[in-house]
Amino acid sequence: MLRRIPSQLAVALFWLLHWLPLPLQAVIGESVGELLYRFASRRRHIVMVNLRLCLPELDVTERQRIARAHFRALGRSILERGLLWWASAERLKRMIRLEGAERLRALLDDGRPVMLLAPHFLGLDMGGARIAMEFNCVSIYARQKNAVFDHWLFHGRSRFGDQQLLSRQDGVRGTVKAMKAGRPFYYLPDMDYGREDSIFVPFFGVPAATITGLSRLSRLTRAAVVPCVTRMLPGGGGYVVELGEAWADFPTADVEADTTRMNRWIESVVRTMPEQYYWVHRRFKTRPPGEARPY
Template sequence: MSTDRGAPDGSGVLSRAVSHAGVAVLWALHWLPLSVLAPLGGMLGELLFRLAGARRHVVRTNLRLCFPELGEGEREVLARRHFHVLGRSLLERSLAWWAPRARMERIVRLEGEERLRGLLTSGRPVILLTPHFVGLDMAGTRVTMSFDIVSIYANQNNPVFERWLWHGRSRFGNQLLVAREEGVRAAVRGMKQGRPFYYLPDMDYRRKDSIFVPFFGVQAATITGLSRVARLTGAAVVPCVARMLPGGQGYRVELGEAWTDFPTADVEADTARMNRWLEEVIRTMPEQYYWVHRRFKTRPEGEAKPY
């Protein structure tokens, strides 16, 4: 029996069809008011909590390592709350992709905009230090409505979602998206054009360009890029924190005061400072950090992997 080698793979066709159907559902949902969309997202999160066993294990492990002072029952409540806001973020991403500017401005409040504008007007490069909270995509879209930025993105395995993620991050203004393979140097070139660098350095990117510094008291492989890029460019480091608000209240994006006495000559101390700051912010909304990420997958030599 002959086989047509040029024919598309059946599983690939099915995957694309499912992806297109998922995008169509998201498009339909974006018409709903946030007061309806938010509880639907919570329901999706509850379903994920029950069905996504592998990710539930990652979340439980992260919370056990980072919050040993909490009882097991308290951490379980926190894990469930995390999945609820994660479900919300998945559905509400539809707003970042398709909601008109006026609606996005109502849903996502941007605080500290004039402070950032003042830094840019002075000619100083800026790094927006943006942790992985569940409101990250909404924050990114809202920032691009006011500023042309440069950001680094990772290619997605799914080409359908890759297309729409790109669309959501670039549909306002004149944004510069740099593939991770191009490295930070391409982002630095964008900064020299007066673009804030929307920088997310708080995940485990393996050992390259990383050192081990404490994160909630656990040694975590952490990239040193914040210190190095700030030193290379003379950039101000401005915290950019996305807060998902309860129910239909939307989001608040906080552009904080530029860090003082940063960077120093000690890259390790600078990187540890970043993690300490991140811990402080996480404790104000612990359910909203991206705990489904295996933050401690890279371990010091000889140390067992926790997952």
């Protein structure tokens, strides 16, 4: 539905909305999400398939409830992007609480490269912006097809500090160099990027094509892996970014075991807030040979 709005008009709408108090923006965003749930039938189908595969223990009614809550949160996350593009750093700091920054700073002060393991929750960009206010990071940026949105998304991810945004086509060399220079790597490994550089490991018990970069890069750079989760708080209450303890005994010599551990950890966090995971992504589109596609 939002794709039918001219991009310049959508950006103007985001600019107007960013002046509103966050609780009011949340109400508007959740209302947009309700419309998406009702009319974005293709995406609703993808969400329901994902929930059926990942949470089969729930009945249809409960999965529908989660799907509807997911679209409401998705609507919020879309409209609140204007805050990332134009709100002051002071306002964003009041809105986004950062927990565990001292752990990350201690690792960097010791000269340890760091990978921030940041799964695709809907508050992901809010978390990235808040971390960028405290640390100069490196991350991977996927260029958008729409030039207007590409400009503003890039702007939002680079406006604070001295952030380094690399494309997937740049390879790992630039990322490794940046990590060794003291930049935490804001790493998003939980999407289906196809067969290349992926292995099939379980995600909620379903074989999922999963990239192995967390294990391989942490071994190559001797980086600490720090879990990073951004939670959207209810009622327009803002966001909280949680930086956990660095993983012990990671990586190992077994890339498959390491990648399985990553997926299991992501599963455990998803279960704490299932409506906020990025279910509109076709996580299981790449299948093992001979297995039918679920979508």
